[in-house]
Amino acid sequence: xxxxxxxxxxxxxxxxxxxxxxxxxxxxxxxxxxxxxxxxxxxxxxxxxxxxxxxxxxxxxxxxxxxxxxxxxxxxxxxxxxxxxxxxxxxxxxxxxxxxxxxxxxxxxxxxxxxxxxxxxxxxxxxxxxxxxxxxxxxxxxxxxxxxxxxxxxxxxxxxxxxxxxxxxxxxxxxxxxxxxxxxxxxxxxxxxxxxxxxxxxxxxxxxxxxxxxxxxxxxxxxxxxxxxxxxxxxxxxxxxxxxxxxxxxxxxxxxxxxxxxxxxxxxxxxxxxxxxxxxxxxxxxxxxxxxxxxxxxxxxxxxxxxxxxxxxxxxxxxxxxxxxxxxxxxxx
Amino acid sequence: xxxxxxxxxxxxxxxxxxxxxxxxxxxxxxxxxxxxxxxxxxxxxxxxxxxxxxxxxxxxxxxxxxxxxxxxxxxxxxxxxxxxxxxxxxxxxxxxxxxxxxxxxxxxxxxxxxxxxxxxxxxxxxx
Numbered sequence: 001x002x003x004x005x006x007x008x009x010x011x012x013x014x015x016x017x018x019x020x021x022x023x024x025x026x027x028x029x030x031x032x033x034x035x036x037x038x039x040x041x042x043x044x045x046x047x048x049x050x051x052x053x054x055x056x057x058x059x060x061x062x063x064x065x066x067x068x069x070x071x072x073x074x075x076x077x078x079x080x081x082x083x084x085x086x087x088x089x090x091x092x093x094x095x096x097x098x099x100x101x102x103x104x105x106x107x108x109x110x111x112x113x114x115x116x117x118x119x120x121x122x123x124x125x126x127x128x129x130x131x132x133x134x135x136x137x138x139x140x141x142x143x144x145x146x147x148x149x150x151x152x153x154x155x156x157x158x159x160x161x162x163x164x165x166x167x168x169x170x171x172x173x174x175x176x177x178x179x180x181x182x183x184x185x186x187x188x189x190x191x192x193x194x195x196x197x198x199x200x201x202x203x204x205x206x207x208x209x210x211x212x213x214x215x216x217x218x219x220x221x222x223x224x225x226x227x228x229x230x231x232x233x234x235x236x237x238x239x240x241x242x243x244x245x246x247x248x249x250x251x252x253x254x255x256x257x258x259x260x261x262x263x264x265x266x267x268x269x270x271x272x273x274x275x276x277x278x279x280x281x282x283x284x285x286x287x288x289x290x291x292x293x294x295x296x297x298x299x300x301x302x303x304x305x306x307x308x309x310x311x312x313x314x315x316x317x318x319x320x321x322x323x324x325x326x327x328x329x330x331x332x333x
Numbered sequence: 334x335x336x337x338x339x340x341x342x343x344x345x346x347x348x349x350x351x352x353x354x355x356x357x358x359x360x361x362x363x364x365x366x367x368x369x370x371x372x373x374x375x376x377x378x379x380x381x382x383x384x385x386x387x388x389x390x391x392x393x394x395x396x397x398x399x400x401x402x403x404x405x406x407x408x409x410x411x412x413x414x415x416x417x418x419x420x421x422x423x424x425x426x427x428x429x430x431x432x433x434x435x436x437x438x439x440x441x442x443x444x445x446x447x448x449x450x451x452x453x454x455x456x457x458x459x460x
Contacts (some may be wrong), residue, residue: 078406085413091418096424099431106434113441120448128450 027076028064031083035060038087042094043101047092056086077156100139134172185244186210189319192240196233209320212237213300216255216271216313224270226278234275237317238282248325249284250318251275253296256309261295269293271315357400361408365389368415376426377418385414 035056042049063079070076115150190203190210197203202213218230226234241247253268272291280286302308369389372382392407 015389070381075406078410082410082413085410085417089413089417092417092420092424096420096427099424099427103431103434105428106431106438108400110434110441113438113445117441117445117448120452124448124452124455 019315026048026067027071027080027083028060028067031056031060031063031080031087034087035083035090037090038094040189042090043097045096045101045286046097047098049090052086052093053090056083057194058089059083059086139252151307178323182246182321185246186321186324189240189244189247193237193319196236200229201233207268208318209324210318212317212319214317215310216315216316219271219315223275224267230275231278234278235282238279238284241279241283241284241288241319244321246321246323247319248288248322249279249290250320251279252298252315252316252318253291253293254312254314256299256312257296257303258309265293265295267293268295268315275315277318337378346448355401356407358396358404361405361412362389362392362396365392365408365411365415368412368419372415375422377415377422380420381418383413385411385418415452 006243035053039053042053058081059082063076063083066073066076186205186209190205192245193203193210193212196212200215200218202211204211204213214230214233218227218233219225220227241249251272253270253272255264255268257264268293272293276286276289276291279289296303296312299308299312300314303312366389369386372385388407392404392411395401395404397405416437
């Protein structure tokens, strides 16, 4: 019976061998070595495990004493079994404390990580706010610049408009003054030209200007040659035109409806040309004169009567002040 | 009864094998029974608990037969077996909690990396 129990004790001691690296064969030494081995693995703060270890050391001493008395006694076997249980208890307690320490470290790491996350979130928030503020400031600066630019442009436009308005007013005023002068000049000239009024030269005035209508009697029959009386009158007209340099003269030859149209057109053009040439000879700048033959296209009286045809055969001098030309053309239109 | 109290109470086992009277039997049996109660509240391994209970039953039978010394030894053995089962359950529970915490820590670090990425890319990178 004792041998069987001793064998059981050896089996128990074999259970201790996991921690014992030595080569001891006695149960007490195996127990002690196993306890020392597991002791080396304990964390410093494994208090419960150390208390269990202290108890186990007491068991180990009791085992040694019992083994010295009788290595195969039941007490030795029981103490050996108890030692085996203690080794496992101390080991498990040590592992538990190691895990507890590891958790404490991880809790600390989690707390640090949480602080880091909070800090990063704060940086993101403040960064975005800063970005938004920068963007807003930029927009405001751009708006300010645009407003200043628009205000400057508006002021410039207003000034330009004002200046243009003033110029326009000045021009209108000057034009009105010029027209008034022209009207006065034309009136004066009209007074002078009225002295030429006779049966053969009619002086009138319409929107085109002063009209001197000269009868064809002042020309040779069916000829463009100017008679002496006409030359005398034209010389007076040239004198007036030389005084009034602002006057332009349009010389228009007209006929009645007798004869061919071609002949009449040619004759009226020649008479107009001859009048113009005479005026040029009298010192009038050709640039102020135009001559055109209108033939029978512009009658002023009934061609079916002798008197009417006589009126239609004529050369008109349309005298117009340059300052009033635009006005007259506008009136014509 | 908590585990720390249980550990402190283990000092009584230093008297292991010395008791030879009814007082020692009562103390050992009482401690074994209280440890059994603690084990019942813990998630101990069923096989280990069964072995401890069998030893406690033997101790009670020996005590009833007047075999006091054997009863004390068997009761103390039962106590140690229960304690080992309790501490092992505690270690296993702690291990699960440690693994869960380790997982949470990894997730925290992933969140941190995510926010750090946002900070680097969207805020600093955007400037």
